[in-house]
Amino acid sequence: EKRHVVTLEINGARKTVAVEARRLLVHLIREDLSLTGTHVGCDTSQCGACTVELDGQAVKSCTILAVMADGRSINTIEGLSTPAVPLDPMQAAFHEHHALQCGFCTPGMVMSARQILRDHVKPSETEIRQGLGGNICRCTGYNNIVRAVGSVASREQKA
Numbered sequence: 001e002k003r004h005v006v007t008l009e010i011n012g013a014r015k016t017v018a019v020e021a022r023r024l025l026v027h028l029i030r031e032d033l034s035l036t037g038t039h040v041g042c043d044t045s046q047c048g049a050c051t052v053e054l055d056g057q058a059v060k061s062c063t064i065l066a067v068m069a070d071g072r073s074i075n076t077i078e079g080l081s082t083p084a085v086p087l088d089p090m091q092a093a094f095h096e097h098h099a100l101q102c103g104f105c106t107p108g109m110v111m112s113a114r115q116i117l118r119d120h121v122k123p124s125e126t127e128i129r130q131g132l133g134g135n136i137c138r139c140t141g142y143n144n145i146v147r148a149v150g151s152v153a154s155r156e157q158k159a
């Protein structure tokens with residue numbers, strides 16, 4: 001099958017990959033680029049485990065064709081940590097508030113949580129729950145996740 005060349009910036013690095021037209025962005029990320037922190041938890045666009053940032057906006061990478069990422073910039077969970085700061089503030093808050101158990105949903109949750117803070121200066125609990133509405137967690141019952149997001153929001157308020 002004909003392949004299409006896709007050049008994108010991922011976690012600050014420029015990459016070029018040749019993909020089939022039907023390849024999904026999540027597979028480009030996980031298989032072609034070996035960034036397996038982005039998960040696949042469903043085949044119905046419901047779980048949110050595949051959430052990444054595309055040009056700074058959270059998207060479900062299983063709903064986007066890899067070719068659509070050509071010329072664009074992507075952040076995955078791997079892009080949030082640096083050797084100096086291994087956990088970004090949202091990841092640290094998840095850790096602190098016990099907002100994960102098995103951790104399968106966590107990369108997508110963190111990406112959606114960051115989006116909530118871009119969308120709302122001071123998100124209410126309802127806005128946080130709505131913002132996480134596209135992400136499914138089978139383990140935590142969500143309350144600690146909501147607390148974690150709320151703690152980052154109020155900390156940023158004070159800063």
Ligand code: FES
Binds near residue numbers: 043
């Ligand atoms: Fe993308 Fe479930 S894998 S929403």
Ligand code: FES
Binds near residue numbers: 099104105106136140
């Ligand atoms: Fe297990 Fe969310 S921590 S699915």
